[in-house]
Amino acid sequence: MKIKLKKKRLASGKYSLYIEYYKGKATDVDGKQVHSREFEYLKEYLFINPSTASEKKENEETLLRAEQILSIRRAEYAQGKYGIKDKSKDKLLFLTYYDKVKEERYESKGNYDNWDAAQNHIEDYIGKRKISFEDIDEEFVIGFKKYLNKKARTKSNTELSQNSKYSYYNKFKAALRQAFDDGYTRRNFATSVKGFAQGESTREYLTQEELQAMANAYCKHQVLKNAFMFSCLTGLRWSDINKLTWLEVRDEEEGSRLIFKQKKTSGQEYQYISNQARQLLGKRKKEGSLVFKGLKYGAHFNAEILRWCMRAGITKHITFHSARHTHAVLLLEYGADIYTVSKVLGHKEIKTTQIYAKIVDKKKKEAANLIPELEMNYEF
Template structure:
């Protein structure tokens, strides 16, 4: 059993801050954990280890909802609190039998992953913008539609990420969020359209040099207006679009999992919702096949 440390002169939130700072985690993960710590401090100043109970979790959950946080955002903060609580137990600040999440169920709603349909993607591909800044953001967004890269990974791209394998250009990089390496055959993904975008720039570094996420998304909304796409989308929609369209092109879900760098195929399965256009196409194909079979039967007779 882990011997409990004496948490003299240290609150749970102080411990959490120190734990986050020293953790071997990505910058974005640390920022997310810190956002939960800030909420905890607002909810209960001087939160102690003994304060963490099933009742506290119920009260914190209710307070987050009163702040206007939706079910999934509330769930995210509770999951991050659970991570920090586990760290406290592992470091001996709390006894394992005081674990408050044993009977507490974190509720989530199945999130809809917004994506662009083939028609909407075609509209963006045909769009030509006089504003060079907007055209650059559009190119970056389309590149990520063709490769499935996250915003953070796109901005780190350099010439060294393009690697020749069997005389073909592959995009190879280690993803910031998961530290997993992905290898993408650019000529085989979406007819090599990502390579065409690279060719428009003096260097990959120039192509990857775009503003921070918030500013980029603001420009994307201007582009959406010009393309007459009514749907609200952000830069991350490009990743969802890539995954969804690959699955509906018939690419095996396990292959899409590898291309996107998902650690679990369950994450990829979220994208296997059927496009309405795919339903119509598939049903028409069945009808056409039946008609051909009828004609062949009559001919034989």
């Protein structure tokens, strides 16, 4: 690979300096040669025609900085090509690096809270030790797994659930994997120790009869009731319902649909909704205004859902997210195929949806034994 410092003329009367990484050429399917290049813009600028001594001096200093960066990039490439390790990276503390990786996932990922929770356990495991990358080995990785399995506790001082162990250890491994890719370790410790198996969590949901009872029961906050029932009828997450605006609700001739971007996955969604779901939204308001204005997430609203359930005669531990589970189960019970359900829920992988199919299968098994036994003489 060739690494060169280049400049681009700007309309402002300056040159913009950048580094070109030339990776060679290849022949495409049409027989044409295609050159592979990548660019790193340095945000360093030169006067095209310096007219004063200060401008000339500034050009000299800018060019010197750019050439120093060029030297560093060439050295980094050589280290990777010939397996030369950057010794300075050994001294970086693992927790400092983990925090950096976590923050990089703040906007792009939907599980930032899990990264944050995992960090708390990593900090507890490390304690007062100053663990840098030169201290990380297989024993360190095994130690964290043992810590999660035996010593780690929740805020309520209970053992971690199987899925919490699975999630936190995966975040730990993801940071180690990224550290290997970034050249902080010579070995990918993420693959050296087997992780936790993912537990099958209980997904509480409402039957059609229970959902009807909820619809008939009193709820102290009408906006909460409307939003919860809307989730049961559409499968939308609380995070997407909470931020839903009238701009994302389209009333069309063939019905109403939502055009929105999922908060968790950032995926663009186009979802038709039933007439009843549309009625729960009420009359249209200004495009930029929230549909469910006044909806809040917190202990008060969570407690009200449980009280609402009690008024409906339901003893299950129902949360707002149970509405999404309810939608999935009811769709399958009323004949929707699992692929369609997966798309409605916005799942990236169909295996995420298959848990609901297992729930429906369980209900079928229960239904097989609903008919009371008959008094019979069995003769063969």
